[in-house]
Amino acid sequence: MNLQPLFEPKTMAVVGVSFSNDRHPANIIYNKAHLRYPLKVFPVNPRGGSLLGERVFTDISEIAEEVDLAVIAVRADAVPDVLEECIRNGVGGATIISGGFAEVDRKDLQDRLVAIAREANFPFIGPNCLGIYVPSVVDTFFLPGERMVHPDPGNVALVSQSGGVLVDQMVKFAEQGIGLSLAVSIGNKALIREQSLLDYLVADPRTNVIAFYVEGFDKNEGRDFVLGASQCPKPVIVLKAGKTDAGSRAVSSHTASLAGDHEVFSAVLAQYGVVEASNELELVSFCESLSCYQKAIGGSVGIVTGSGGHGALSVDVCSDHGLSVPSLSKTVQMKIKEQLSSSIQTIAALGNPIDLTGSAVDDDFVRAARELAHLPEIDAIIVLLLPYLPGITSDLGARLSQVSRRESKPLVAYVPHVEKYRMLIEGFELNRIPVSSSIEGAVLMVEAIRRCQPC
Amino acid sequence: MLNEEIKNILGHSQKHGWVLEPDAKRLLKLVGIKVPKFSWATTIDDALGFAHQNKYPVVAKVVSPEVIHKSDVAGVALGITDDGSLTETFERFSTINGFCGMLVEESLSGLELIVGAKVDFQFGPVVLLGIGGTGVEIYRDTVLRMAPLRPEDAASMIKGLKAHQLLEGYRGADPINLQRLSDLLITFSELVMQIEPCIESIDLNPVMCSADRCVVADARIMLNG
Numbered sequence: 001m002n003l004q005p006l007f008e009p010k011t012m013a014v015v016g017v018s019f020s021n022d023r024h025p026a027n028i029i030y031n032k033a034h035l036r037y038p039l040k041v042f043p044v045n046p047r048g049g050s051l052l053g054e055r056v057f058t059d060i061s062e063i064a065e066e067v068d069l070a071v072i073a074v075r076a077d078a079v080p081d082v083l084e085e086c087i088r089n090g091v092g093g094a095t096i097i098s099g100g101f102a103e104v105d106r107k108d109l110q111d112r113l114v115a116i117a118r119e120a121n122f123p124f125i126g127p128n129c130l131g132i133y134v135p136s137v138v139d140t141f142f143l144p145g146e147r148m149v150h151p152d153p154g155n156v157a158l159v160s161q162s163g164g165v166l167v168d169q170m171v172k173f174a175e176q177g178i179g180l181s182l183a184v185s186i187g188n189k190a191l192i193r194e195q196s197l198l199d200y201l202v203a204d205p206r207t208n209v210i211a212f213y214v215e216g217f218d219k220n221e222g223r224d225f226v227l228g229a230s231q232c233p234k235p236v237i238v239l240k241a242g243k244t245d246a247g248s249r250a251v252s253s254h255t256a257s258l259a260g261d262h263e264v265f266s267a268v269l270a271q272y273g274v275v276e277a278s279n280e281l282e283l284v285s286f287c288e289s290l291s292c293y294q295k296a297i298g299g300s301v302g303i304v305t306g307s308g309g310h311g312a313l314s315v316d317v318c319s320d321h322g323l324s325v326p327s328l329s330k331t332v333q334m335k336i337k338e339q340l341s342s343s344i345q346t347i348a349a350l351g352n353p354i355d356l357t358g359s360a361v362d363d364d365f366v367r368a369a370r371e372l373a374h375l376p377e378i379d380a381i382i383v384l385l386l387p388y389l390p391g392i393t394s395d396l397g398a399r400l401s402q403v404s405r406r407e408s409k410p411l412v413a414y415v416p417h418v419e420k421y422r423m424l425i426e427g428f429e430l431n432r433i434p435v436s437s438s439i440e441g442a443v444l445m446v447e448a449i450r451r452c453q454p455c
Numbered sequence: 456m457l458n459e460e461i462k463n464i465l466g467h468s469q470k471h472g473w474v475l476e477p478d479a480k481r482l483l484k485l486v487g488i489k490v491p492k493f494s495w496a497t498t499i500d501d502a503l504g505f506a507h508q509n510k511y512p513v514v515a516k517v518v519s520p521e522v523i524h525k526s527d528v529a530g531v532a533l534g535i536t537d538d539g540s541l542t543e544t545f546e547r548f549s550t551i552n553g554f555c556g557m558l559v560e561e562s563l564s565g566l567e568l569i570v571g572a573k574v575d576f577q578f579g580p581v582v583l584l585g586i587g588g589t590g591v592e593i594y595r596d597t598v599l600r601m602a603p604l605r606p607e608d609a610a611s612m613i614k615g616l617k618a619h620q621l622l623e624g625y626r627g628a629d630p631i632n633l634q635r636l637s638d639l640l641i642t643f644s645e646l647v648m649q650i651e652p653c654i655e656s657i658d659l660n661p662v663m664c665s666a667d668r669c670v671v672a673d674a675r676i677m678l679n680g
Contacts (some may be wrong), residue, residue, distance in 0.1 A: 047629070072503070104518025128486070158580050216577070216660065217577040219576055219577070219578045220576075221577060222575075222576070222577035222578040223578045223579045223601065226578070226601070250678055252473075252656075253573075253655075253656040253657070253658045253675055253677050254569060254571060254591045254592055254658050254660060255572060255573050255583045255656045255657065255658050256573050256655065256656040256677070258571070258583060258585065258591070258592065258595065258597050259571070259573045259575065259581055259583055259597075259599055259656075261575070261576070261577070263599060264573075264575045264577070264578055264599055265578075266576065266579070267598065267599035267600060267601075268578050268581065268599070268600070268601045271600050271601060271608060271611075272601075280528055297494075400649075417553060454607075455611055455615070
């Protein structure tokens with residue numbers, strides 16, 4: 001099944017536009033596509049006529065051009081006919097926004113859609129979904145453009161069973177400066193499911209990281225998914241909802257009792273190197289980190305900080321997440337000390353965390369990070385930056401990024417995310433170094449790089 | 456791997472919903488998994504015969520399709536050292552519901568582990584390794600992997616136990632034979648893949664592991680449907 005027309009459409013039909021309701025999903029989708037996307041878009045309603053001065057087509061067959069993508073937003077009962085019309089007219093694929101299928105006990109109607117599409121090898125997303133968002137290419141979300149938050153274009157693909165969770169993640173991506181390659185809400189995932197999207201995204205040159213929000217797999221579907229993901233050279237992240245088993249079933253064996261649904265889910269994902277995020281903070285941190293680093297590392301961390309408290313807190317979080325913060329040898333400590341500004345040489349703590357104190361300047365951070373980067377026993381560096389310290393300038397982000405790049409050692413930073421520190425943050429982010437707005441987030445970023453390998 | 460005899464055992468166990476322990480052990484033995492020397496005694500003389508041939512001490516367990524959890528009905532007797540106690544145990548067991556014999560087997564020692572399997576809805580057969588014995592659900596020190604296991608999976612399961620040092624020789628104790636344990640896990644996972652359509656879950660608990668071998672002291676195979 002060729003999914004390209006779904007994600008790279010040049011022409012799009014929006015079936016089901018309303019003449020009376022400007023906020024009808026089809027109208028919102030049509031308006032956005034018409035006014036803001038480089039697409040040719042055709043509104044369709046059997047009544048014909050015109051909408052906001054543009055011609056409305058009564059039928060897809062009336063559209064003279066080949067249609068890549070049809071967005072279907074008619075009532076559920078009418079969807080099978082529209083789907084057949086799409087197929088008859090050589091449409092490339094569809095996203096079915098309409099609800100009223102398996103989620104309301106109309107599995108029969110949904111199965112009809114699948115049967116029609118399968119026979120014609122016709123791809124569709126949904127039903128009961130928001131559909132597809134590809135920055136600057138296409139947007140089938142029925143959310144007014146001015147209400148949406150648009151992350152920068154980037155290399156992380158998001159696939160979500162829930163439209164709400166997806167849109168919310170996009171807000172978080174924008175807040176944290178994570179770039180998005182595409183976002184898909186798959187709703188009831190009647191035909192196109194996680195596995196087909198994984199296959200598509202493996203080959204998608206814009207995507208380097210693939211993140212899923214999953215509510216559940218079908219029988220044995222999880223097995224195929226992890227086997228597929230383990231062959232995928234790009235990091236795969238999964239956030240799973242429903243971690244507690246519904247009700248306690250009577251189980252007759254210890255194994256059945258110990259191997260609950262979620263225990264199995266977590267264990268198998270880890271076994272095949274799929275990174276499981278246990279909550280939204282993890283999902284966002286993992287996405288940001290893996291969008292910069294895709295090669296797995298060990299779990300030894302070197303920490304550079306401008307505050308002893310931040311250093312101590314970060315060590316605690318590292319230990320909670322199974323990362324080690326090994327002490328540095330006397331030789332290494334001496335070597336670092338020699339390079340520090342004379343004003344901090346006697347007050348800096350050099351054991352790891354390296355606490356450069358509030359009197360440190362940019363050069364001290366750069367030199368300490370460079371020495372850590374040289375050490376083979378250190379797998380990643382966390383820099384805890386407090387931009388209110390007088391000796392730190394907004395150049396430091398870009399300078400530390402160079403250290404990480406030159407030494408090929410992953411570095412992540414913690415910087416409070418407020419507007420006045422933006423230049424410092426961008427100094428990292430524009431150089432593809434992830435920056436977290438919390439200490440925990442920075443630690444999670446390292447954990448993600450460690451976890452994207454089979455355990 | 457799945458020969459006629461295995462199919463027969465699974466077939467005739469369907470009526471109980473699970474496989475009686477002597478049958479489960481016979482099945483495991485057929486695929487090359489170590490079980491203790493045992494005899495399914497239906498008379499006192501059978502039981503005494505086994506004990507004399509293999510020497511005391513022996514272990515005795517009730518065999519009954521109505522008893523899944525033998526210790527709940529005091530259906531397990533460990534460390535029997537003479538004919539008198541063995542006879543007495545047989546007589547006591549014969550009053551238990553559904554009694555259809557007594558399993559008499561050699562006494563084992565070693566570290567008690569659990570090796571288990573479950574057919575998961577989303578992922579199919581998975582294998583579990585953990586610290587075993589009756590406290591298994593109290594310690595909850597277990598690791599899971601999707602079957603079939605690759606050698607690296609078996610190794611990472613062992614490493615993944617919180618108590619893995621106990622297996623590797625803690626404070627002067629001999630390490631258990633990790634190669635045998637790894638072989639057991641892999642062979643067991645292959646068996647599970649083969650019999651997946653028939654089973655719901657399996658407990659091999661305890662598996663007694665020592666410096667030279669890993670032997671399945673008790674086995675419970677729950678069938679589906």
